[in-house]
Amino acid sequence: MAIVVMGDDEGVASSLVQRLxxxxxxxxxxxAGGIAAIGGVxxxxxxxxxxxxxxxxxxxSQTLLESAPAVLACVAAPSAADLRLAMALGxxxxxxxxxxxxxxxxxxxxxxxxxxxxxxxxxxxxQQVSDLQRDQRAGRYIQLGMLPPSPMAIDHYRLRHRIHPxxxxxxxxxxxxxxxxxxxxxxxxxxxxxxxxxxxxxxxxKNFSRRLRREYRPRMLRExxxxxxxxxxxxxxxxxxxxVAMFVGVVNMRENTLHYANAGHFPHAMRVxxxxxxxLELMGKPVGLFEQVAYESQAVxxxxxxxxxxxxxxxxxVMRDAGLDGKERHLRDAAATYGGDIDRLWADLGVSxxxxxxxDITCLTVTCEP
Numbered sequence: 001m002a003i004v005v006m007g008d009d010e011g012v013a014s015s016l017v018q019r020l021x022x023x024x025x026x027x028x029x030x031x032a033g034g035i036a037a038i039g040g041v042x043x044x045x046x047x048x049x050x051x052x053x054x055x056x057x058x059x060x061s062q063t064l065l066e067s068a069p070a071v072l073a074c075v076a077a078p079s080a081a082d083l084r085l086a087m088a089l090g091x092x093x094x095x096x097x098x099x100x101x102x103x104x105x106x107x108x109x110x111x112x113x114x115x116x117x118x119x120x121x122x123x124x125x126x127q128q129v130s131d132l133q134r135d136q137r138a139g140r141y142i143q144l145g146m147l148p149p150s151p152m153a154i155d156h157y158r159l160r161h162r163i164h165p166x167x168x169x170x171x172x173x174x175x176x177x178x179x180x181x182x183x184x185x186x187x188x189x190x191x192x193x194x195x196x197x198x199x200x201x202x203x204x205x206k207n208f209s210r211r212l213r214r215e216y217r218p219r220m221l222r223e224x225x226x227x228x229x230x231x232x233x234x235x236x237x238x239x240x241x242x243x244v245a246m247f248v249g250v251v252n253m254r255e256n257t258l259h260y261a262n263a264g265h266f267p268h269a270m271r272v273x274x275x276x277x278x279x280l281e282l283m284g285k286p287v288g289l290f291e292q293v294a295y296e297s298q299a300v301x302x303x304x305x306x307x308x309x310x311x312x313x314x315x316x317x318v319m320r321d322a323g324l325d326g327k328e329r330h331l332r333d334a335a336a337t338y339g340g341d342i343d344r345l346w347a348d349l350g351v352s353x354x355x356x357x358x359x360d361i362t363c364l365t366v367t368c369e370p
Contacts, residue, residue, distance in 0.1 A: 148177065245264040258302035
């Protein structure tokens with residue numbers, strides 16, 4: 001059964017999703033604005049701070065509250081008036097947060113039984129949920145089919161990736177492909193938002209990859225910022241109200257050099273050379289926001305034994321280091337230690353594939369082998 005943690009306090013939401021995953025539940029995070037796009041929800045869990053913020057967050061999701069049991073995770077002690085408001089909004093139960101595992105399990109199980117009872121009493125609803133879940137799974141299979149093989153060798157370079165979605169469909173995407181005898185292109189992209197609407201943009205990205213292989217201009221091999229300009233124009237022309245943070249690189253395999261550009265992607269890409277990780281810091285606006293935009297391109301040596309490690313910002317949500325500076329240091333240390341070994345990288349950073357996090361998490365590595 002699917003549990004959705006809903007709210008705008010991502011710190012509390014992340015801890016809820018992680019704890020529920022550790023207790024064996026299928027839990028995912030969604031901001032209140034995107035909750036209506038989710039299908040197959042059995043239980044809503046909402047962090048509670050105060051009545052005013054609760055009412056503001058719940059308003060866009062009122063119809064969903066009528067069809068699925070909902071639980072307040074009480075970060076702050078609610079007053080009687082708060083509880084009356086929660087009941088009026090459609091909440092069925094409450095739990096203290098953080099609480100003992102036994103208490104959390106008891107409340108969650110009680111409300112999942114309610115969900116099962118509702119479904120059994122309404123065959124039409126049960127069929128609707130089943131259809132939505134089937135469509136989501138079909139979309140996931142299609143999305144997986146758009147991704148390149150992992151690992152994949154292009155001459156003496158080896159590329160690997162892994163995507164761990166927060167929902168069935170992901171707004172993160174990667175691609176890599178040979179573009180000339182001496183060059184290959186790769187990128188990591190993070191579409192704004194979550195779920196089906198963001199996953200749709202990954203189809204545009206894949207189509208752009210295919211067209212780029214046929215229609216690239218030679219200057220793009222030295223100035224990959226031009227690739228971002230072309231993609232920016234395409235996303236704006238589609239009028240999909242989404243933007244994409246993206247790092248794109250072009251490797252010259254004959255010269256062992258990397259030319260790269262950045263469109264608002266963070267954390268920064270990390271080049272590992274001689275056991276030391278260096279950030280490839282480069283500024284740039286996400287694609288799909290501004291009509292008039294230019295992107296700077298830079299180059300760096302990328303030779304035998306070197307690794308390039310790229311992560312989407314979802315990893316920052318699950319890392320337990322204090323502050324952004326601490327997380328960046330941990331990322332550099334992990335990249336320097338493990339290079340292109342994604343399994344050991346994720347284990348070190350605290351990424352668990354047993355439960356969904358509050359955001360999509362993606363890793364892309366490129367290794368120059370002997």
